[in-house]
Amino acid sequence: MLYFADYEPDAHGVPLPELAVRRADPADLPVCAALMAEREGDDQAAWLDRLQFWSAAGQQLFVAELGGRVIGCARLSWLTPGAEGGRNAPDGWYLNGIVVARGFRRRGLGRALTLARCRWVWEQGGRVYFVVNARNRASIDLHREVGFRELTRDFVVPGVTFTGGEGILFSADASGQGQQVTELRVRAAG
Numbered sequence: 001m002l003y004f005a006d007y008e009p010d011a012h013g014v015p016l017p018e019l020a021v022r023r024a025d026p027a028d029l030p031v032c033a034a035l036m037a038e039r040e041g042d043d044q045a046a047w048l049d050r051l052q053f054w055s056a057a058g059q060q061l062f063v064a065e066l067g068g069r070v071i072g073c074a075r076l077s078w079l080t081p082g083a084e085g086g087r088n089a090p091d092g093w094y095l096n097g098i099v100v101a102r103g104f105r106r107r108g109l110g111r112a113l114t115l116a117r118c119r120w121v122w123e124q125g126g127r128v129y130f131v132v133n134a135r136n137r138a139s140i141d142l143h144r145e146v147g148f149r150e151l152t153r154d155f156v157v158p159g160v161t162f163t164g165g166e167g168i169l170f171s172a173d174a175s176g177q178g179q180q181v182t183e184l185r186v187r188a189a190g
């Protein structure tokens, strides 16, 4: 099953001005599980179990909400690929699991969730990593805009596979040009 957004580079969205992004609390986990289940086709209870387990293990979960309703979520995980049999992928914070409810795509949620997670890492002085299927062009454009640059396609992160395509490892630090572009956009929108 291919569960990427259709790639529409010419259809620019209008960001939702009243959007809020914050760290999740335990009460958010069921709706995040529903979003993950909608995207990946597994059942919600299984996703809730996974999210609870990952939260307890230190994974960071962020949500985007509109008028108090959670309509997008995204995770951030500390990975140690080398110690687990991986190759060419550094230890560090990796973005993963971003999903925006279908009816709210192209309204700036993905960008806001990605920037919030990056800032969380950058404030600690770190670099952020991100792996993606090379066919997921919507996600790649989004992350490039925030400042991610390709590191390599020759890597292994244990447990991560790329259905029907190769993977790309990206990284971004706080000095990224894309971050400045996004700041300008945010200021212009305000």
Ligand SMILES: CC(C)(COP(=O)(O)OP(=O)(O)OC[C@H]1O[C@@H](n2cnc3c(N)ncnc32)[C@H](O)[C@@H]1OP(=O)(O)O)[C@@H](O)C(=O)NCCC(=O)NCCS
Pocket: 003, 004, 005, 006, 007, 008, 009, 010, 011, 012, 013, 014, 039, 097, 098, 099, 100, 101, 104, 105, 106, 107, 108, 109, 110, 111, 112, 131, 132, 133, 136, 137, 138, 139, 141, 142, 143, 145
């Ligand atoms: C990828 C995804 C998270 C993007 O979320 P979103 O809220 O729709 O994205 P945004 O509105 O913040 O888009 C920001 C920028 O990303 C790029 N982008 C986002 N969706 C795009 C699409 N479908 N086609 C082309 N570019 C896209 C654009 O540059 C966009 O800016 P613009 O609208 O001004 O042109 C969303 O489509 C999704 O949930 N997809 C399914 C899950 C998935 O693929 N997750 C990523 C796994 S790595």
